[in-house]
Amino acid sequence: MRYATIKKCDIANGPGVRVSLFVSGCTHRCPGCFNEVAWDFDYGEPFTQQTIEQIINLLRPGYIRGLTLLGGEPFDPRNQSTVVELLRQVKNALPEKSVWAFTGYLFEKDLLSGRLGDVGEYLSYLDVLVDGPFIQEKKNLSLRFRGSENQRLIDVPKSLAAGKTILWQDWQGESRGMK
DSSP: OEEEEEEEEESSSSSSEEEEEEESOOSOOOTTOTTGGGGSTTOSEEOOHHHHHHHHHHHOSTTEEEEEEESSOTTSHHHHHHHHHHHHHHHHHOTTSEEEEEOSSOIIIIIITSTTSOOHHHHHTOSEEEESOOOGGGBOTTSSSOSBTTOEEEEHHHHHHHTSOOBOOHHHHHHTTOO
16 A cells, blocks of 8 residues: 555544544545546555654553544555555554544445445444545535535444444534544
């Protein structure tokens, strides 16, 4: 896997100050995408164990709330195993940090159905999933943590426990340290 960039202090892609990893490679190619450069799976830098260690060190300060995965497409089957290894190591080293992921895939149709392979371990590390492709005609700049009105903020642990999709609410996040 390759990655486009790592943002050390991101406040736009989840609550609080976060470290954001923009993976390379996306087949959705949504018109109006803010990050077209990351569509190419060969764009950017190689993702290595050293990259994982760098991300963990960036996450260590107390003012960093967590990690956000974006792209490109972090759930693309070509990226999944590397991202899961990153999440294993992050959760082992810093279990208190929240993890958000953005995907153009749909939670029920694509992820839970197994269409993209077994993503159970991957989902087990996530606190919030922002799902759905960016749709330019539904772009809304007033939305928090998403670009178009079709995208949802899903509380992954609650959804997995309930067996149905439960949307994330700001007040829920406060009790789990996800302000």
